[in-house]
Amino acid sequence: MLTERLPCFIIWQLQLFTMANAKKSFWNHPDVDLVKGLDWDKPRSLAHKLTDQISTILEIDPALLELKHPADDTHGDYALNEALKQAKEQGKNPRELAEEMVAKLKASEGFMTMVAGLEVAGPGFINIRLKPSVHASYVSEAFSSAGYAHADLFAGKTIMFEYAHPNPFKVVHIGHLRNMILGESLIRILESYGANIIRVNYQGDVGMHIAKNLWALLKVPESEYPEDISERAELLGRTYAEGATAFKDDPETEKEIIAINKKIYSKEDATINRLWETGKQWSLDKFAELYERLYMSFERQYMESETLPFVDEYISEGLEKNIFKQSQGAVVFDGEPYGLDTRVFLNSEGLPTYEGKELGLARLKQDEYGTVDLHIHNVAIEQISFFEVTFKAKELLMPEWYKGRQYHNAYEFVGLKSGKMSSRTGQVVFAETILDEAEQIVSGIVENREGMNEDEKQEVIRSVGTGAVKYSFLNLNPGTYLAFDLQSSVSLEGNSGPYIQYTYARARRMLDDAGTVEAMPAESIAALLTQPEEQSLMRMFAVFEEALNDAVRDLAPNALTGYVHELAQRFNLFYRKHSVLNEENPEIRKARLVLTQATANVIGNVLDLLGIRTVSRM
Secondary structure: OOOHHOHHHHHHHHHHHHHHOOOOOOOOOOOOOOOOOHHHHHHHHHHHHHHHHHHHHHHOOHHHOOOOOOOOHOOOEEEHHHHHHHHHHOOOOOOHHHHHHHHHHHHHHHHOOOOEEEEEEOOOOOEEEEEEHHHHHHHHHHHHHHOOHHHHOOOOOEEEEOOOOOOOOOEHHHHHHHHHHHHHHHHHHHHHOEEEEEEEEEEEOHHHHHHHHHHOOOOOOOOHHOOOOHHHHHHHHHHHHHHHHHHHHHHHHHHHHHHHHHHOOOOOOOHHHHHHHEEEHHHHHHHHHHHOOOOOOOOOOEEEHHHHHHHHHHHHHHHHHHEEEEEEOOOEEEHHHOOOOOOEEEOOOOOEEEHHHHHHHHHHHHHHHHOOOOEEEEEEEEHHHHHHHHHHHHHHHHHHHHHHEEEEEEEOEEEEEEOOOOOOOOOEHHHHHHHHHHHHHHHHHHHHHHHHHHHHHHHHHHHHHHHHHHHHHOOOOOOOOOEOOHHHHHOOOOOOOOHHHHHHHHHHHHHHHHHOOOOOOOOHHHOOOOHHHHHHHOOOOHHHHHHHHHHHHHHOOHHHHHHHHHHHHHHHHHHHHHHOOOOOOHHHHHHHHHHHHHHHHHHHHHHHHHOOOOOOOO
């Protein structure tokens, strides 16, 4: 494959390009109005500065300029294809036009203060090579700040980000895991651009899945209720399976479960109410363990049952305004005039559907948080129609709160690359199972590590095991189906979380052995670090701003995994080729330590944005 020959940061650019052409990206979606037009490019810093200067010199609209990184960075830092685009309309040979453009650029004294070389390549590309001092300036910035490349583009903006969505009385499976891991990383990425994030979770604590579970749980004596949180969750898993099977196989049981479901809504049965509260708390206790394990937290966790008192109000208002209509005893939203599906908001039995409850949820959010700049719903692609319809209904009912302020971050499904991973149900792969098995493999790697006490080993096992799964889930574009492979995710080689964490630990160990590392002017760094591996590594620091910007623009953390893997590879090559601590020249030693510190800062920064913890030893 072509992509096997390209650096990882080129591959993530290709992935992002493919996704951007498949659907509207986050940054240019009509309902996302956080910033305007070219302001999205400002955090790209170096690329933005170059684009601004080139557009002025060549008198070209900056929105039309495309600066790309060559697949082989020996060809330069950026490639410009403007001559290829303009040659036909100007009736010129593209190479000749490129030469004319190069001449204009070279004549600009301000532009050439940054540029070491310009050359025309191929049919008319312009390759731009920057001065080492430019790259060294970004090394200095990264050395000085662990938050390097963060921006204030969303300063003053409030985003409500809804994610996770496990349902009480049911297991948390591999699909929930992708939601949680992706959502947590995206929140951190948006916060790095200055956004105020309201973290919320919405969980289904009413519905037929609850009734099926309670039907079976009613048969379990309270004296047999377990004390352990995990054992309680396992009991709920068994009772749900029992109730679901009976509901499907026995018509009489089906009637009983339907009756229980009505009682859950009506709150008329004290026994059902008590059992419902008990089972729900068991689930929430288990969810809390998983949230802590994944380094997640919420400002507010909404329940479907909370929405019920507000649904009728909006249904009535929608009927009065002809937003909804009666149909065969139900209340529906007719989506045809808007090119959308028609969906039921209140069923024929008078109970709200998921769509109806979404209106009640909207009311709760309004009452508690007022107007926010954007609502992001992190939910898989099967709910595209649901959100299109409910967004339109909310927009029509409450335009001041919701018009142009709603975004469905639709991601693809996840499964296993092979069927070898165990599952306690035989049908669903538990999120906890994946994390446990990842930690088990990591424990085999670190169990014989010398100089680590048991507490240190357990911290490494937890951080690396969880990090391995998170990185694997984030290393693919969210719009692509994810076939999870446990073995490759925990590998210490290749594009994996443990490889990145190990690289960070290697850099930190060197820095700890060196003691205090002093800052150094960019000019000195550029003059001292002249070896190919050193310069190759230095080139990566300006690219970080672009990688982070792509991650923000497309809500795609794989832009960061591709970048950090390339950074780690270049650092490890530098480490193998050149001595740092034993370098005889004291000034070169200082400069290499600055480069090492900058690398550790950026890797740590990226891992934090991915929701992965660093380790100082592995």
